[in-house]
Amino acid sequence: MKQMEEKILREGEVLPGDILKVGSFLNQNIDTEFLGQMAREIARLFENERVTKILTIEASGIAIAAAAGMSMGVPVLFAKKHRTSNVDGSIYSSVVHSFTHNEDYNVVVSSDYLNANDRVLLVDDFLASGNALRGLIDLCDQAGATLVGMAVAVEKCFSGAGDEFRAQGIHVESLALIESMSEDGIVFRS
C-alpha cells in the first residue's frame, strides 16, 4: 500500500533495537482518516474470504482491527493479555513471549466468542517475531475455527516470521513490508 510506505518515510523513525516508531499515526496517536484507508484496503484484500470474525490482541491492534471490522461488516474479537475478572466461563488461552518486554504472558479469549463456524482474519499493527500472531492461531485452533489469513499494517520482513507463515500456506497481507531499516533509511520489499 503506497500510502503506508509514504507515511512511514514521512513520519516514521528508526530507533535502536530494530524499533520503528510510528506512534504519530499508527499505534499511539492514530490518524483516523488514514485508519479508514487502511481498513478499506484490508477489506478489499480479503473480500473473497467470507470472513466472519476479526481476531486481534490488545492493545495496539484494536484500532486497526475495529476499523477493518467496520469496513468488512464483521465483529472484532480482541484477545486479552491476562485473565481479568470480567471474563467468566470457559476460555481459550495461549502463552506468548514478548521480545519487547522480555516476558511471557497469556493471550485469552472467552470460548463464547470464537467457535468452529468462524472464518477468522487475524489483524495486528506489526508482524515481527510473529509470536503474538502464533498465539492467536493457537486460539483459533483450540476453537476449531478456520484461519483465513492475517493482515498487518507493517511487516518487518527481516524477522522472517511473515515468510514463515506464507510458507505454511497462510494468506498474509502486509500494508508495508520492510526489507531492512536503519537510522540511514528504510528499504521496502518491492
Place this chain on the structure above:
Amino acid sequence: MKQMEEKILREGEVLPGDILKVGSFLNQNIDTEFLGQMAREIARLFENERVTKILTIEASGIAIAAAAGMSMGVPVLFAKKHRTSNVDGSIYSSVVHSFTHNEDYNVVVSSDYLNANDRVLLVDDFLASGNALRGLIDLCDQAGATLVGMAVAVEKCFSGAGDEFRAQGIHVESLALIESMSEDGIVFRS
C-alpha cells in the same frame, strides 16, 4: 441512547461485584455495526465543541475512541498503562488506581501528541469510579490542553463519579446511564 439500553438489557449480564458484562458487543467481542452507531451519536453530541483530539486509555476504550475519531474526523490518542520502550522523549504521566485489579498504574502519553492547542474529548467504555478519566484529565492539564468533555458508553451512576464530574462543570455524555443493577434487573436513569 435507546439502542444502547436495549442492547444492555438483551445481551448484558450482571455479575457479583457490580460488574456488568457486556463483552458480547462492547469490550471484548465488538459489534462493529453498533460501534458505528455509538460513534455517530458521540459525534452528534459534541459536534459544536470544536474537538481537535480524542484521548482514551488502553485497552477497552480504544475501539469506541477510534470509531468516534473516524466519525468526527479527528485523531485519537491513547494513553498507555506503563512506559514502554517505543515511547521516547518527554512524557506526561499520572498515577491511577484500578479497583478491578486493586493496583496502581501509570497512564502515559508522549508530550509530542498532546499540547496547549488541543481541545480534547475523553472517550472510554465505562465510567464507574472515574479514576482512569481523572488520570486522563491530569494528562490534559499537564499539556495545557482544553478539556471539552467526556463521552462514555456506559455510566454506572451509583458510583457517583459521573455526577461529580458534571458538578465540576464538565460536559459528560453517557450512552447508557445505569442508576442501579442487580441480578434481578437493571434500572436506567430516565
